[in-house]
Amino acid sequence: MADKRLLSIVKFGITGMSGMVIDFSLTWLFKDVLHVNKFLANAIGFSAAVMSNYFINRIWTFQNKAKISKQLAAFITVSIIGLLLNSMVVYVFNNLLLLNFYLSKIIAVGLVFLWNFSANYFYVFKSTKEQNTADL
Template sequence: MEKVFFKILKFGVVGFSGLLIDFGTTWLLKDRLKTNKYLANTVGFSLAVISNFLLNRSWTFQSHNIHWEGEFAKFVAISLIGLLLNTGFLYLLHQSKLKMPFYLAKLSATLIVFIWNFTANFIFTFV
């Protein structure tokens, strides 16, 4: 159980670095370059996925699997499901009657998707 706790902790640290990449890219594209907010969200999320895969593979899960392409494909599939969940929650929280501010809705969606991403990668990707 202790090993799982530290994996969650490491996954969270990696996720936070991805969050900085995601939010930084989203902000740059949405607020500075005036790109569509959902496109900006997708690009930020995608760059974070690549970074998170590399860091989680080497540090969090310490994978030595020589078939890294398969791990990457699984990680991307899980991340794409996470993107759908993230965008869906973002839309529901920001555009619905809740009218939550965009970045608060994005943070809330990201926290929900964190649970999905860790569990799926722990069980499916880095076994």
């Protein structure tokens, strides 16, 4: 069980790294190239990464076969909370502590990772994971 959880954390981390590339690339494009408000740019990058991460985590990390509609709604809810946490951390570190925007975003990604993994492992993918193993 502990080995399986560790493997899930590693897979979740790898998936998160791919999402971080999507997040940072789109945030940079919208903020620095298209000159969109930094918080809107942050939300766009974050949202695109969330959608990518959902499907990778569903297929690879958690190998889950639940109905997409309910599960995706739960994943998006967890991600919206993650976005709010992410934006709050970016705001505090960038606007109040005057750290570089992208350094603030890296700190936010690290902190929000803890929330995202826990909520997805114990809430979004848990119920159907138990059903999948019960079917064996």
